Structure formats: C-alpha cells, structure tokens
Amino acid sequence: MKDRAKEIAKNAAVIFAVAISYYIFYRVTSIGLKCPLYELTGLLCPGCGITRMFTSLLSFDIAGAFYYNAAVLILLPFWCVLIVSHYAEYIKTGARALKRWHKAILIASIIIMVAYGILRNVSDLGLSPSHF
Ligand SMILES: [Zn+2]
Incomplete structure (x- = not known):
C-alpha cells in the first residue's frame, strides 16, 4: 500500500510540476499551446x-x-472525483480496473465533449470564443 501511495504521489507531483510550469510560462509569455485542428481548419475542437x-x-x-x-x-x-476515487481504491487494494460508475462518467464525458465540439462550431450559443 505504501509503495502504491508513493507511486501515485510521484506521478501526481510530476504532473503538477509540468502544469505549474506551463501555467507560469503562459502567464509570463502569453504563449500557449496551439490547437492543430484550429490551426489547420479554423474549427474549435472540444479542448x-x-x-x-x-x-x-x-x-x-x-x-x-x-x-x-x-x-x-x-x-x-466529475473528473476530479473519478480520479481521486480511482487512485484511492488503487492505493488501498491495488485494483486498477475502473468501477462501473467511473466508466459511466467517462462515457458521458466523451458524449458531452463530442456534442460540445460540434455545437461550438455550428451554433452561436456563446460557446465559441471569438478571439482565438
Ligand atoms: Zn482545439
């Protein structure tokens, strides 16, 4: 259990460090990652x-x-609850399999993100930031 907790803490620290570094870089330079879909087509992806x-x-x-x-x-x-729940279970038991409700959240997320990706390009519901 202790090894699994260390493994998760190490991975979370790396992800957090990368995220904070990118955030500071973005705040200082205003240079963000370019979306390849947007650069090529002018369409907004779900992300x-x-x-x-x-x-x-x-x-x-x-x-x-x-x-x-x-x-x-x-x-x-929802993603935060899913991640915390999944890794807490992994640390406790070593189980890597997603629970049924984890999968439900993931499937619902995919459906919502695909719908959002379509809607923000075909409608003017305030879902399309105009100054990308
Ligand atoms: Zn994009």
Missing part, C-alpha cells in the same frame, strides 16, 4: 480554450472560464 479556462479559473473568474471552455469546466468536478 480549445482549456488553457484560458484554467487561467480564468485560477483568477476566480468563473464566467471567463465558462466562456473559454464550458464543457471542461462543468465536467472537471
């Missing part, structure tokens, strides 16, 4: 705006975060 969404969120600007990527903002708490 477009995530950097700006997180930047807004970290500034407690919920409306701005919603504007940049509403789907990820709404799904984020």
Whole structure:
C-alpha cells in the first residue's frame, strides 16, 4: 500500500510540476499551446480554450472560464472525483480496473465533449470564443 501511495504521489507531483510550469510560462509569455485542428481548419475542437479556462479559473473568474471552455469546466468536478476515487481504491487494494460508475462518467464525458465540439462550431450559443 505504501509503495502504491508513493507511486501515485510521484506521478501526481510530476504532473503538477509540468502544469505549474506551463501555467507560469503562459502567464509570463502569453504563449500557449496551439490547437492543430484550429490551426489547420479554423474549427474549435472540444479542448480549445482549456488553457484560458484554467487561467480564468485560477483568477476566480468563473464566467471567463465558462466562456473559454464550458464543457471542461462543468465536467472537471466529475473528473476530479473519478480520479481521486480511482487512485484511492488503487492505493488501498491495488485494483486498477475502473468501477462501473467511473466508466459511466467517462462515457458521458466523451458524449458531452463530442456534442460540445460540434455545437461550438455550428451554433452561436456563446460557446465559441471569438478571439482565438
Ligand atoms: Zn482545439
């Protein structure tokens, strides 16, 4: 159990360090990752705006975060619960299999993200940030 906890803590620390480094780099330079789909086609993918969404969120600007990527903002708490639950179970038992409700969240997330990706390109529901 202790080894599994160390493994998860090490991986989480690496992910956190990369995320913080990218956030600081973005805040200092305003240079973010370019979306290949957007660069090639001008279409917004379901993930477009995530950097700006997180930047807004970290500034407690919920409306701005919603504007940049509403789907990820709404799904984020579900993903956090799923990740914490899954890794807590893994640390406790060593089980790597996803539980049924984990899979349900993932499948629902995929459906929502695909729908969001389509909607933000075909409608004007305020789901398409105009200044990418
Ligand atoms: Zn994109």
